[in-house]
Amino acid sequence: MTDGTIGLLIADDHPVVRAGLRAVLESEPGFVIVAEAATAERAVELAADPGVDVVLMDLQFGAGSAMNGAQATAAITARGAGAPRVLVVTTYDTDADTLPALEAGATGYLLKDAPPEELARAVRSAAAGRSALAATVADRLLERMRTPAAALSVRETEVLGLVADGLTNQQISRELHLSQATVKSHLVHVYTKLGVESRTAAVRAARAGGLIRRGS
Amino acid sequence: MTDGTIGLLIADDHPVVRAGLRAVLESEPGFVIVAEAATAERAVELAADPGVDVVLMDLQFGAGSAMNGAQATAAITARGAGAPRVLVVTTYDTDADTLPALEAGATGYLLKDAPPEELARAVRSAAAGRSALAATVADRLLERMRTPAAALSVRETEVLGLVADGLTNQQISRELHLSQATVKSHLVHVYTKLGVESRTAAVRAARAGGLIRRGS
């Protein structure tokens, strides 16, 4: 917005969380909640509103929607100049969540357990174009820099995630539109990086190391 | 409470979620939020307040606390007469979450994506001592009744646990002093009972069904 106030779009499929973010941020001076979206698709639409400066974006949108938060983030930031900043606010902080989101152009990444002050600070940072990362996320990014070995690429993480879901290489290749050779190739790299020698052990190691979400 | 209003205790480690529940429920007539707790331990303490009729309990409390929501629920309901009802409000709806919570004496189980009206209705039900289950949770409980299967023998569970640890059949046979044939035999039975066709899928299914520890 042009008058110094910051226009916000809240995108989350949980009514309770939307109400919480609204309650926390409305009490802050200088913030105006312009709109709310319950789906990722709707968030992309509403983000086109010129009054929106920052989008608070969840990553998981329930089974109902085909698009996830990272994809919505990519769609919004792809509009280039004039597009609002996207601040991801989610529950999970595994590489499987953070990397795609940051790659999609998110300006910040916060966890939902962040205290209100941190949230407000992050929104102001995002509005100013500065990035705002939760401490644990920043830590792991730095750790990743330091030890390039134990870090899986986005694609490798994606494949490993499907392995954790119990899919065979065949099914994974179909899911990702790859050949089985490529899937195997990715897995070989994953095994090497994680120091294991079977898919089940890799899933276990990745789960322990926070590389994939524990839930699945 | 004695005057018809319903006293609430909100227990969740996320400030945003607490604010959201407060915002949603405060706007309902007849509800009074008596207190908030950011940890499971604190929730147990505060639940002793005679003004609390219903506890809105999350299941996951961040890494900081040793007690989880199910344990807190058990501690609260164990006080018997006069103890408040516990309504679990969480994000996850896997058997591994729901079963312990209900076993611990929760009066209801809601998901965080529930609309405000459903939330309010569930709180009133809980206050009156009636159970309130989210549709998906109720469905799965009934499904569970109908299909008595899914019960693994002790030995089968033992083998599956080692599979979840990433061991090969060879390693499992050594670990348990069996032949590989026996290990395979157990796994075939496990696959049949779980309705899957690979070790990774079996691990996933067992984890989702609470048959093995989520930690490993």
Place this chain on the structure above:
DNA sequence: GCGGAGCTCAATCCTTTGATTGATGCCGGA
């Protein structure tokens, strides 16, 4: 522009896993 890293694929070979069938002994309830 060069080199490295990541993503993609192919072919080969060997190991592991899973399916199938069949068999033995033990134990506990009808």
Place this chain on the structure above:
DNA sequence: TCCGGCATCAATCAAAGGATTGAGCTCCGC
């Protein structure tokens, strides 16, 4: 006492997974 479930093992075969080697492509930083 007999039947059924559980645990144990064997043999065999087909399918999936994993190791190895090699290679073309793009993108990015130096």
